[in-house]
Amino acid sequence: MLRGYHALVEPAAIGLAVEVLGLHQSHQGRRCVLRRLRQGGRGNAEVVQRSGRMGSRLPAAHAHHRYEAGHRRRSLPTWSEPVRSYAPWRGPAGQFTYSLGMVTSVDLARHLGLSQATVSRALRGHPSVTEKTRQRVVEAAQALGYRPDLAARMLVTRRAKALGIVVADFRSPLYPPAIAAMQERSAARGYRMALIRDPEETQDVDAVDVLNETIVDGLIFMSATDDSPTVARVAARETPMVLLSRGVSGLRADMVMSDDRAGGELVADHLVGLGHRRIALVSVRRTVSNGRDREDGMRDALRARGLDLPEECVRRGSISHASGMEMARSLLAMEPRPTAVFCSTDSFAFAVLDAASQLGIRVPEELSVVGFDDSEPARWSMINLTTVHQPFTEMAAKAVDVLIDRLDDRADSKVSQTVFPVRLVERGTTAAPA
Template sequence: MTSKANPTMSDVARKAGVSPMTVSRVLNGDTRVREATRQLVADAMTALSYVPNQAAQRLAGARAIRIGFLYSNPSAGYLSEFLVGLLNQASPHNVQLVVEKCEADEHGVEQARRLIDNGVDGIILPPLCDIAELVDLLAQSGTPAVTVACGQPDDRLSGVRIDDYQAAHAMACHLIALGHQCIGFVAGHPNQTASARRLQGFKDALAEHHLPQAPELIVQGLFTYRSGLDAAEQLLAQEPRPTAIFASNDDMAAAVVAIAHRLALDVPGDLTVAGFDDTALATTIWPELTTVRQPIAEMAEAAVRALVRQIRDRRDGAPAAPQQVVMDHALIRRQSDAAPRVRPPARVVTRLRM
């Protein structure tokens, strides 16, 4: 009787409903395999805890691929989901990840140059992709690279993203449909084009519904929890106070909820709060956040697959034209949104003199 402690390629093939040859092609990054089939094989490997035989892959000519991941993101929830996506695809594609952190006050150029000098085969670039000098370095060096979550991708590099404009527009329209007319907005970091796209989607939704765009209702954030606290204090000190606040990520939205609680405001009774990303934080605070789901882990997985295809094509001497992938977003309603509370007008009681 065959032990299932160490599943084989044939076991994976049976689980996925494909041939062992197809599994082999997926492991070797063959670009002729359809994406749906590739996903079936990846799911089967995950279900069986299958670890590819590295030695066999090397004998088959599929030497390991070294991918550099350059990151600078203040949201721990976003980063953790992104890393899960990278790791999910690393083993099936024989990928070694080299992680390089970029500090908040750095532009990532030196870190990227160090990765290139150390011989990585390609680089995955999250929101740092908005830095022109960094993108120029990658394009001019000929290093295969994939940007992720870039609001305005560069045609010289492949990219994976959602439509930030449409996502923010949809959330703003949702809040307006609930009856909110005084809506605050916490913008994302000004050095990211995705932030500008989300802000424009919000503004256009208000304009389409003939709602005023009061400048004081748009406050700058930095995608950090701390900046969300500062923005919430600024917005909730205004008179009249906004009945809803839409923050450009979940970290800042969670901070808005915290300030509302400190001010003894009920969420969503006194204040509706909405976020963006749908990270784990959205369901670990109370009330759980209504938010835009950005498939962060899936975007990271798609970035790895796209980069592996580019690298293998390059090894085979085939041209690899950059490709842009736009993934679906979704509006997720939870407990932090409701129609604005209608308060009865103040009554003036006149005392009659006897």
């Protein structure tokens, strides 16, 4: 290599340039390419002009090498985002930048004086690598702009190192913090995350392809129902999955959920304890397991106190504000009107509060309302909703751990069911009936 030229260069890129320029594939030919790149000017223009057709064949990220006016000195290479052109450009103070190849783990190893295996283990967070070495590798990777070759990794490991998170509706106030927690936990364990709208909800046939195991290694369902064809299709492929806050009858899969039945019992005890006897329910279809369990828990607690939940006081529908408003208006138009409403989600509770406000019904003086979730809006002073708290962000992070443990063969062969406790949070939407 020419004296003073201290580049980290992909050999394949140099060889391709030698071929395009019609030079002999030898040490001398390669030296000629490096000399032209070093000198710049007409020779460099020829390299770029005659290798312009190589755009799709050369690596996509590019090493920058600096030669300052008046003298040469070695400087730490840096890398830019991929560009279509491979022409050199003149930077400040007469510096030239040459775009030759992407940084690999081999380049990192050479730069740090470590073995390629050590660098790879450090980037994966392998316990055999000391924290000092790992930090050194990570800092060098960031400085040099190293990006892992995901396609190559998939060919070797047959793993995408990606998790798919399947949701039915992005509008739930419960989802944003939970998704953020899942993304943070996934990244900490070396996985990427793909957020997927349930194809059953979108009616998008093409969306089903996203659930393919060549795109993601496993799936976390936040939208599973007993009659979900999407879940059944994934189960038939034996793709690893975790059901979050939902269960599916007859399906063998890892589950992470809250104690929904206990939550329903807490609500019934609270309302009956305040003196309510005519209690209504706004919930989802019975095929949604968490709503079903919350309803059943409430019914059991009412029966234990000699009370019942009449069907005329039950409304079920889809989780949307419009659906909640429609169900609430129907209940509040009854004679006699219920004195309290248990909503199986906070979203339904917000709709009931909205409908009551429009109808001039005072909360909690004339109507008590209880939700389930303890989402962030429930804590706002203008809403101040009495609700059942479930630690949903912790549940979401746990679901990621369960799935990755399953993918990495760290889990027991038997499926697991993790249940988180719940608690009632009394705020300003419940009181004794007038």
